[in-house]
Amino acid sequence: MAQPAHTLPAHPEKATLEGKNKYLGFWFFLGGETVLFASLFGTYLALRGSTADAPGPADLFHLELVFIMTMLLLTSSLTSVFAVISMKKGSFKGMIMWMWLTVALGLGFLGFEIYEFYEYNHLGLGYTSSAFASSFYSLVGTHGAHVTFGIGWIITLLIRYRKAGITLTNASKFYTAVLYWHFIDVVWVFIFTVVYLLGVGA
Amino acid sequence: MSNSSAAQKSVVWDWLTTVDHKKIGIMYFLAGLFFFTIAGIEAMLIRIQLMFPEMAFLGEQTYNEVLTMHGTTMLFLAAMPMFFGFMNFVTPLQIGARDVAFPFVNSLGFWLFLFGGLLLHVSYFTGGAPDAGWTAYAPLSTTSEGQGVDYYILGLQVSGAGTLMSGINFLVTIVNMRAPGMSMMRMPLFTWTTFVTSMLILFAFPALTVGLLLLMLDRTFGGAFFDIGLGGNVVIYQHLFWIFGHPEVYILILPAFGIFSEVISTFAKKRLFGYSAMVFATMIIGFLGFMVWAHHMFTVGMGPVANAIFAVATMAIAVPTGIKIFNWLLTLWGGRIKFTTANLFALAFIPSFVLGGVTGVQLAMSAADYQFHDTYFVVAHFHYVIIGGSVFGIFAATFYWWPKMFGYRLGEGLGKIFFWLFLIGFHLTFFIQHFLGLVGMPRRVASYLDGQGFNEMNLISSLGAFMMAVAFIFLVVNVIVSRKNTTNVTDPWDGRTLEWATTTPVQEFNFAQTPLIRDLDALWYEKMNGNGKIKAAEPLDEIHMPNGSILPIIMSSGLVVASFGVIYEMYLLIALGLLINFGCMFVRSIKEDHGYHIPVSEIKKQGGES
Numbered sequence: 001m002a003q004p005a006h007t008l009p010a011h012p013e014k015a016t017l018e019g020k021n022k023y024l025g026f027w028f029f030l031g032g033e034t035v036l037f038a039s040l041f042g043t044y045l046a047l048r049g050s051t052a053d054a055p056g057p058a059d060l061f062h063l064e065l066v067f068i069m070t071m072l073l074l075t076s077s078l079t080s081v082f083a084v085i086s087m088k089k090g091s092f093k094g095m096i097m098w099m100w101l102t103v104a105l106g107l108g109f110l111g112f113e114i115y116e117f118y119e120y121n122h123l124g125l126g127y128t129s130s131a132f133a134s135s136f137y138s139l140v141g142t143h144g145a146h147v148t149f150g151i152g153w154i155i156t157l158l159i160r161y162r163k164a165g166i167t168l169t170n171a172s173k174f175y176t177a178v179l180y181w182h183f184i185d186v187v188w189v190f191i192f193t194v195v196y197l198l199g200v201g202a
Numbered sequence: 203m204s205n206s207s208a209a210q211k212s213v214v215w216d217w218l219t220t221v222d223h224k225k226i227g228i229m230y231f232l233a234g235l236f237f238f239t240i241a242g243i244e245a246m247l248i249r250i251q252l253m254f255p256e257m258a259f260l261g262e263q264t265y266n267e268v269l270t271m272h273g274t275t276m277l278f279l280a281a282m283p284m285f286f287g288f289m290n291f292v293t294p295l296q297i298g299a300r301d302v303a304f305p306f307v308n309s310l311g312f313w314l315f316l317f318g319g320l321l322l323h324v325s326y327f328t329g330g331a332p333d334a335g336w337t338a339y340a341p342l343s344t345t346s347e348g349q350g351v352d353y354y355i356l357g358l359q360v361s362g363a364g365t366l367m368s369g370i371n372f373l374v375t376i377v378n379m380r381a382p383g384m385s386m387m388r389m390p391l392f393t394w395t396t397f398v399t400s401m402l403i404l405f406a407f408p409a410l411t412v413g414l415l416l417l418m419l420d421r422t423f424g425g426a427f428f429d430i431g432l433g434g435n436v437v438i439y440q441h442l443f444w445i446f447g448h449p450e451v452y453i454l455i456l457p458a459f460g461i462f463s464e465v466i467s468t469f470a471k472k473r474l475f476g477y478s479a480m481v482f483a484t485m486i487i488g489f490l491g492f493m494v495w496a497h498h499m500f501t502v503g504m505g506p507v508a509n510a511i512f513a514v515a516t517m518a519i520a521v522p523t524g525i526k527i528f529n530w531l532l533t534l535w536g537g538r539i540k541f542t543t544a545n546l547f548a549l550a551f552i553p554s555f556v557l558g559g560v561t562g563v564q565l566a567m568s569a570a571d572y573q574f575h576d577t578y579f580v581v582a583h584f585h586y587v588i589i590g591g592s593v594f595g596i597f598a599a600t601f602y603w604w605p606k607m608f609g610y611r612l613g614e615g616l617g618k619i620f621f622w623l624f625l626i627g628f629h630l631t632f633f634i635q636h637f638l639g640l641v642g643m644p645r646r647v648a649s650y651l652d653g654q655g656f657n658e659m660n661l662i663s664s665l666g667a668f669m670m671a672v673a674f675i676f677l678v679v680n681v682i683v684s685r686k687n688t689t690n691v692t693d694p695w696d697g698r699t700l701e702w703a704t705t706t707p708v709q710e711f712n713f714a715q716t717p718l719i720r721d722l723d724a725l726w727y728e729k730m731n732g733n734g735k736i737k738a739a740e741p742l743d744e745i746h747m748p749n750g751s752i753l754p755i756i757m758s759s760g761l762v763v764a765s766f767g768v769i770y771e772m773y774l775l776i777a778l779g780l781l782i783n784f785g786c787m788f789v790r791s792i793k794e795d796h797g798y799h800i801p802v803s804e805i806k807k808q809g810g811e812s
């Protein structure tokens with residue numbers, strides 16, 4: 001079932017109508033996701049000063065931790081780009097290797113995020129402590145849920161196609177998963193700016 | 203794999219697992235009609251309660267529940283699904299496609315909608331339906347007792363997910379699956395409005411998702427978004443809801459605009475006047491629809507600058523809408539008009555909708571809105587646009603596309619009785635409510651006192667509602683007794699667009715050979731300049747079809763199980779439901795399903811040769 005690499009077209013992810021549909025549909029889906037996160041950002045911005053008696057952004061956020069998390073996620077986006085480059089070159093091994101690296105970096109990010117939430121909770125910021133707390137955990141938590149889903153998705157693909165080679169069917173699957181991963185990354189850049197940088201600055 | 207395995211299965215199993223856009227369209231339509239009937243009965247209960255002052259027909263609490271369910275059901279579970287039914291059935295045919303882009307997702311969208319709607323209605327049997335109005339404003343909704351509002355939140359969340367998927371599916375279908383020669387500017391207006399409507403769904407529904415999510419987090423998980431004591435802010439919900447809610451109004455009206463464009467040009471026997479202006483007006487309405495949400499919040503205290511900006515933006519929408527009205531009038535101008543039931547609804551729509559538009563501009567004047575706000579004037583306004591626009595559109599489409607969808611023509615005699623009763627009943631019910639509002643009757647209140655000058659007008663309004671109910675019975679009778687009209691169902695109206703070039707019933711592959719489109723109004727062009735048959739763009743060859751799947755129903759059930767977990771705060775149930783859902787996604791992802799092929803011999807046997 002594995003096609004030899006040299007017969008693959010230049011854009012294997014969009015070579016079939018199904019692949020083309022998936023590609024376009026996924027872009028539309030990301031458009032909807034953008035509105036979803038924009039709504040959460042708007043809510044957060046409206047409530048970020050409403051700390052009640054609980055700790056606020058300036059008491060909690062440490063840029064060192066967030067910097068490490070940002071680096072992990074940005075690098076994981078880079079490795080997923082390398083995976084797509086490998087795919088287009090027809091190197092299945094390379095693609096799989098870079099995707100696993102992406103997963104590892106994503107898991108690292110997730111670990112730090114869990115640690116971060118645990119730490120804030122320890123410092124007295126429960127989910128129900130204040131409107132700021134609810135909106136912070138909801139925004140960052142929704143992003144974290146997306147990361148989790150992305151990791152699960154990519155691992156599923158990696159295991160399912162561990163020996164398949166690049167085919168016209170799985171090329172579009174890997175490609176959309178990478179698109180999703182980039183999107184998560186872009187959202188994080190906004191979270192980094194709007195939540196952490198503004199939070200520490202204020 | 204061949205299609206023989208598909209043919210052996212039972213009829214019920216076939217419909218439960220179908221991924222055929224035509225069957226899904228029919229199921230959308232019928233499910234929508236079912237919910238339309240329920241919401242109509244709720245409307246009658248409301249009008250009976252308000253028939254006389256201080257009636258005790260429904261208690262206050264029941265009134266609030268019925269009112270909430272009427273609005274919610276009509277918008278989310280009746281009007282939208284019925285439009286989705288037509289979109290699903292007709293749009294792929296109009297662009298010459300074999301199916302939609304994602305048949306599996308299409309089926310999933312339908313089952314999510316249906317299960318979400320049923321979940322909402324379970325609340326009636328478990329201690330009370332939602333009672334916070336269809337808008338579910340916080341803190342009314344966050345402090346509402348019982349589980350009613352939880353059912354509202356989860357029911358709409360589940361069905362909303364389905365709507366979003368369907369929207370994406372239509373978008374990709376229209377962009378990627380058009381037949382050769384079908385450029386964007388040759389698409390029928392109904393396909394265009396499907397496209398713009400889907401765009402609105404895509405960008406509006408996520409705001410509702412977040413709004414409902416915040417309500418859920420506050421009610422079930424102790425969030426503080428709308429808890430003033432902890433720094434919450436209830437106006438955020440209003441913004442989120444209306445960022446969705448105003449585009450929702452256009453989601454409900456644009457498909458109707460598309461239907462009227464088809465119906466009017468067909469029955470005036472003329473090409474639609476100002477086609478490109480119609481297309482651009484649709485896009486402008488869609489765009490402006492996102493810029494005006496705060497006109498629902500003029501009295502919330504945003505200040506004069508914000509109010510003025512949103513007022514002007516709102517009034518600007520009257521311009522593209524006016525362009526459309528004039529284009530329909532000019533299409534009729536000089537046409538050989540046939541007064542079929544479908545066309546009567548289209549013709550009645552024009553003045554009825556203009557009335558609703560005029561009161562819309564009145565309401566858009568933010569200073570004057572302080573007087574109109576939360577009175578029956580608003581109720582009259584939105585029923586004029588939603589019945590006079592969307593519902594008339596649904597009925598026009600019902601009579602217009604019924605032969606193609608169900609294989610028989612609805613009776614014209616009964617149809618006209620239905621039309622006149624409904625039209626008169628509608629105006630009788632709602633015209634007078636403008637004046638009820640102007641003399642100060644507040645909306646959403648279970649009763650009113652004697653001697654305030656409301657009595658006669660309320661009685662007249664209720665009588666009109668009874669007339670509409672009788673009219674609806676005529677429609678149901680029509681559907682039953684007309685089943686013998688099975689002649690002349692392939693192209694009964696001398697149609698202009700591609701769906702009338704298919705056989706009736708439409709073959710599962712729609713077109714044996716992908717059609718070649720040579721002009722706008724593709725079929726009409728061939729009737730005038732060709733031999734009346736659509737040219738083929740490809741030689742007869744075997745056709746690839748997708749396999750059916752039961753997974754959509756299982757996935758939707760999983761989400762319903764998780765929803766019950768949230769409603770009753772049973773965390774194991776949430777986990778179980780999500781496990782079912784993600785398990786199905788996992789199975790779907792790892793199982794490559796390449797569908798099957800219909801061989802040429804089979805296509806020929808089904809009469810697919812043109």
Ligand SMILES: [Cu+2]
Pocket residue numbers: 447448451494495497498
């Ligand atoms: Cu509005």
